[in-house]
Amino acid sequence: MTPEQLSQVVLDTLNAAVADGTLTLTPVPGVWPARTVTVERPKNRDHGDYATNVALQLTKAAGLPPRALAELLAERLRRVDGIAGAEIAGPGFLNLRLAAGAAGEIARTIAAQGADYGRSTTFTGQRINLEFVSANPTGPLHLGHTRWAAVGDALGRLLEAAGADVTREFYINDAGNQMNNFGLSLALRANGQDVPEGQGLYEGAYIKDLAQAVLDEHPVLTSLPEQAQVEAFRTAGYKTQLRLQQESLERFRTHFDVWFSERTLHDSGAVEGVADRLAEQGHVFEQDGAVWLRTTDFGDDKDRVIVRSNGERTYFSADCAYYLDKRDRGFSPCIYMLGADHHGYVGRLKALAACSGDDPDRDIEVLIGQFVKIVKEGQEVKLSKRAGNIVTLDDVIDLLGVDAARYALARSNVDNELVLDVDLLTAQKAENPVWYVQYAHSRMCAVKRNAAEKGYERGGFQPELLTHERESDLLATLADFPRVVALAAGQREVHKVAHYLEDLSKKYHGWYTDCRILPEGDEPMTDLNSARMWLAEASQIVVRNGLDLLGVSAPERM
Template structure:
């Protein structure tokens, strides 16, 4: 019996009690899904629910009395071995061995769908992440957002959400001017401007631009013409390189949105007029302002400066409205630690449009923290290519895509992350990604060994999964759907990473105590077959969890 099946049975038992009059409620009072959780101690049973405490007051009784009525119904199920009412009204439920073991069949029947749900069906979420300026390679902080953002997208999709992955290119403004000037300087053999960009990649792009356009002699161009030449061609090359870096990192976007289009298309003017119609635009000191203080901001914001140029905030306004007009029910924006001060003004702008802002609302901002790399206990601060920063390519070169992605996503995004390059590139159990991938590879090795010994899944008697180790592994497997739901609701992909580590630990412990293949003097038994089902179920869930993190599940290590 899966947690979902138990939840449905509890709800059916409540409905039966309502119909026969033993519980005074209406069907509308009963939640669509009854939450069941693992008790902290296995001694208290396989599952626990607090539904009696939720509904007792509405039913005009106390939680323990409510629970005693419900328990009578639950104990009619042959799948439930016993129930217990604990504390103020918790109902602890112990399944019989066969019902618990049936989970292995349910997992293998569901395959890659195990753990997925439809809670978010009908919702469209625009998830914007990374969005590095097209002026250089993706730094290691951006790499964290690439791993976390893509994992969050996969997890949201596992709950039925339609996710639009979006990358915003800041290709309008001063940083592009500095980038093109830096390319021009390198092409002339000069040092980069004081406020420009350094690193070998600038020289590489400048040389590539010149190589692709042998007909152009920059010495014959004015500085303005030469700078525009490098703006057009250099930005495109940098853009293409960033895309390739992300593709190689298994991060793929549905939309690459260019900031410049907001200004060229008139979207900025349209957004301002939309706010003007809502009465929140005013003129002062020759500039155009939006009254964001009416919506929780600490001060009003300029959107058109006194010189007639659009302020950066004007682009933010137009971009949000554009996303909503494209059909996004929810907009999730992932930003780095240095953007914490933007939250107030962005949420105020959202409310000015008449939308809601905050966790789970129309506009939601997630702030991440920095990444520090160390090797042999010493900080790694320099890139061979980028000069002053460590970039995504450096991390992948040192550890590979799997280890890099897993290491970047396994910690809560709002905490500073330290990654030991020596550890994550090692093939030891101290390396978390190796530990989990090895567990999956071990399930496949058991499969191959079982086939050689004639152990198949032709027969399955779940009642034979009766050892303590079997029970512990089944209990861990049963938690996976809840973990996926929590990770989606809380926007915390690291929960999936920590779960697969727990599952790997439970599997390795089970493997050390359980035999799937017979000894030399034994024949194949139904117990061997039942444990093969459990082995394969563990492998399936490990693969499913790693898949949500964009990490491979190898058959061999």
């Protein structure tokens, strides 16, 4: 019995008591009538397999003390097939124990659903725009981008698993003076000149390599007049660098549905039309010859300039045009995943949504990821783009491998700074979390191979035989997977899936040690062995599904 099924049993019990006149429930907004009842695993398993506070929630609707209502429900639930016990605790909590057969049925459910187990319709109907990484096309993706590449892609997978329609979007910052500086930097390097310091140009060592790559493809560029060279190197360098970014992301298993060019917002007139569109909501004003958006009306720390007194559009004006474009395409919410140096954007983007007439609590979300550093042999590998010593996404892949890097980045709350220890994350030991989870999966696959060698074919299943304490713990954890996926998606916290997988792996390893799955030697396969094979297969499916949500492979051999 899954938590969802048990929730429905409790709800059906309530409705049955109302239908036969035993219980009267008056409507209470947000409480009753209800479409679902919350059931959760208690922290202390001595309190049962699941617990619900439904009696506390419905005490006003029922006109009964919580314990009295809980006792009424408990008496009926004890007669439900699959429920072995129902006990009242504290002020009116209801602790429920499942019969072994009902608990074990989750293994059959998982085997039947396979790759779909854990998926839900929680966010069906939502069209979410998920924007992440969004780097300038003027250099390689660095370690900070790498964190969002892993977390953003995993969040997209989670949201889709929870029923949402997700568009993963990369915003290409290809407008503004930075692109001219990029073109000039490449032209100087292509002509064998050094890039002068302190002028906003790009001095990284990669610029020399990129300039040579462009020159190899277009050898005539250095023969052009100076300004024509800058423009030509800007265009060719942009295409080359963007392609290199795309190749790095694909190598990292991070796919984008849309590559959105900031320049198209300028070319289409969207940026120029921002002031007129936002003026319709009454938050645009003129002061000192400039056009402003009164974002302080909605909690921003200062009002924002849209058009400078000289007529130039600000970068914030492009931000406005981009948000309006997303909303015009029908997305809500629009999720922005930004780096640690973008804290100031949270207030202004929220205020922008409100100024455009949207609900900032519903239509826009801004997530901030903290800094990452990488350590090898006890020494930090420094990031210094100007000095040319940049740790790129490709460097991270080469140092750690895709699986270890993605898992390590996804398992940490993005609100916290993160240290990636190369020595730990490439070690084959239990302290390495990705190895620990992948090893659990390979161990599960080994059991299947060994069973096949013994001639085992999956047949009848007697879930009531799975009575060992280790089996109860493992089954309860497997049953919790859909809830964890929906919770992680809803709270935008992909690390919850990684922590779940580590807990599940620990419980599997403990069960594997204490409960013999296959018979020894030439002993025949018993019904208990067969039931345990069902449980082993269910565990393997869930670990595989969880790793897939994180974009990490599930090896069958290690």
